[in-house]
Amino acid sequence: MQATPGEDRIVSALRKCALVSGLSEAEVTEVATRASIHKVRANRRLFEEGEECKGLWIVTAGRVRLLHLMADGRQHAVGFHAPTTPLDLGAALDGQPYMTTAMTLIDSEFILIPRPVLIDLGRDYPVTIRNAIDLLCIEVRQRDITAAVAALKDARGRIGCSLLQLARQFGTTDGSAISINYPLTRQHIADRSGVTVETAIRVMSEMQQNGVIQTDNQIIQILDLPRISDAVSCDGCQFECSVFAQKTAVRLR
Structure with missing residues (x-):
């Protein structure tokens, strides 16, 4: 399948993402046809904690922080992210509401892989399941270490x-x-x-x-x-x- 110019941009970005590592060029192109690209201005929320999950957001350009919003208005940042990083992977995988709020620090760009596409990826390309587990383990370990440091x-x-x-x-x-x-x-x-x-x-x-x-x-x-x-x-x-x-x-x- 030949990619359109817009899909070419998504293909180029997806190739750098560990989630689809191991897929062929044709397979990545197929994923790109079902994904979309979004531009978000600086200091805007991409998604909010508790919001219904649309799928997996992947940073392709810019800078993003993931945070928890406290009842008293304070913010607790759980991570800073740059291009090729998937955001809140756990929510994207289980379909539950987002566990964090994603805020852009500068003008940024993202790919959105809808959750039904993620489900199809796991069924059609088992290597993406292994990739997702590896990415999720990194995400969990980073958050656990951050929480432990804050406590100790x-x-x-x-x-x-x-x-x-x-x-x-x-x-x-x-x-x-x-x-x-x-x-x-x-x-x-x-x-x-x-x-x-x-x-x-x-x-x-x-x-x-x-x-x-x-x-x-x-x-x-x-x-x-x-x-x-x-x-x-x-x-x-x-x-x-x-x-x-x-x-x-x-x-x-």
Whole structure:
């Protein structure tokens, strides 16, 4: 089946997504004919916690954070995501309401694979079931580690762990420094770490004054990785944070 120009864009994006890894070009093209592409402006909600699930959203361009909205108006970020990432995979697989709210940080683009198509994928291409299990295991482990860190570490430890995990996801080496190539405000770090923004500002200001980090246009650079690792006791930690690493991310150990 020949793809249309619009479907070509979806095919190109799907090829980079681990969910369809192992499918042939013709099979990916078939999936593309049943998917749709959507553009969402910055600071808009793609879907909300408790909303009926339409299917699986995959980031193809832009930046997105997944969060829980608290009754008192606070936000708890459970993850930040970049292109090729599926969002809230568990809800897409079981058809239950979304478990998180997805908020764009910048203008972004997504592919939507409707849930009936996901069901057909599992039936017609069993490799996608294995892929989905692998992706879901990563998602669950990341959330479990984030929740455990929030419960067991103090504010400095939470922020330090968040920075290290984000460096694994989005870090690139820049000389002796590691740049987290994802625009993050102090509020974003507070939401990710489960602390108040005032605490995030204070702790990160101290880190900057001590030459541990620096920030330029919302891009955080880690200048002294050992000091952060030592402060959060990485060597003796029971959590395996390599689960946050992407294939292109830097190694922190």
